[in-house]
Amino acid sequence: MSTSSPTISATSSATSGDATSKGRIKIVHIYPREMSIYGDLGNTRCLASRLRWHGYEPVIHQHHPGNDFPTDAHLVLGGGGQDSGQARVEDDLAHNADVLRSLAADGTPMLMICGMYQLFGNAFITVEGERLPGIGILDVTTQGNAKRMVGPVVLETAFGDVVGYENHSGSTKLGPAQQPFGRVRAGMGNNGTDGTEGAVTGNVFGSYLHGPVLPANPSLADALIRLAVERALGEPFVPGRIDDELADRARTRQVRRLIG
Numbered sequence: 458m459s460t461s462s463p464t465i466s467a468t469s470s471a472t473s474g475d476a477t478s479k480g481r482i483k484i485v486h487i488y489p490r491e492m493s494i495y496g497d498l499g500n501t502r503c504l505a506s507r508l509r510w511h512g513y514e515p516v517i518h519q520h521h522p523g524n525d526f527p528t529d530a531h532l533v534l535g536g537g538g539q540d541s542g543q544a545r546v547e548d549d550l551a552h553n554a555d556v557l558r559s560l561a562a563d564g565t566p567m568l569m570i571c572g573m574y575q576l577f578g579n580a581f582i583t584v585e586g587e588r589l590p591g592i593g594i595l596d597v598t599t600q601g602n603a604k605r606m607v608g609p610v611v612l613e614t615a616f617g618d619v620v621g622y623e624n625h626s627g628s629t630k631l632g633p634a635q636q637p638f639g640r641v642r643a644g645m646g647n648n649g650t651d652g653t654e655g656a657v658t659g660n661v662f663g664s665y666l667h668g669p670v671l672p673a674n675p676s677l678a679d680a681l682i683r684l685a686v687e688r689a690l691g692e693p694f695v696p697g698r699i700d701d702e703l704a705d706r707a708r709t710r711q712v713r714r715l716i717g
């Protein structure tokens with residue numbers, strides 16, 4: 458039931474089978490029209506650029522409602538959106554839930570930001586009381602509130618300090634065994650009270666951090682790339698040389714500004 462051909466090569470030659478490429482990595486951006494605010498599209502662009510700089514060939518597939526989710530995804534990205542955008546993708550998400558769950562169980566790396574993080578959980582209940590069921594890959598439940606949590610964030614994570622920007626009405630609680638993505642050093646995080654931010658299960662990462670988060674946090678971007686490459690190609694990730702000085706300076710400056 459595909460309505461268009463949403464797969465585009467992100468290489469400059471726009472052809473596949475580049476003899477100099479270390480391998481082809483398919484990034485699926487889920488709901489780029491409905492769920493991509495506060496720069497979240499930049500995460501897809503960042504991963505495509507870094508893959509290229511590392512010598513791999515990125516292929517970007519945009520998944521829109523009404524289509525079957527590609528089972529050959531190597532890396533899946535989702536962003537934030539209004540509550541109304543979340544409602545618009547609900548049916549499609551339910552339709553594709555089994556494919557997404559089996560990709561997640563098989564170790565496919567995924568990064569879900571804000572609204573899609575909430576929908577990868579058990580449910581998001583809007584401030585008006587509407588219940589939007591999630592697909593339960595992450596054991597988190599979110600309740601919308603009248604007061605939004607807005608502002609810059611610094612997290613302590615397995616990838617070092619991660620900086621970003623949050624803007625959500627949803628207050629998220631982790632299930633008893635659910636690991637958070639990070640610990641809040643500055644900002645509100647999942648709920649402003651328990652010091653947790655985001656959630657991680659296997660290779661699926663959920664977080665409230667926009668920015669977009671990946672360009673300023675290259676070690677997180679490369680962790681996703683490493684997972685995708687090793688699963689897709691069955692061989693170790695061989696990084697190229699990337700100059701991350703500007704990103705590192707921007708991140709360090711933000712940490713200093715917010716924490717001292």
Ligand code: GLN
Nearest residue numbers: 537538571572625626627
């Ligand atoms: N609608 C959700 C909330 O406000 C998600 C917001 C977002 O994705 N930025 O909690």
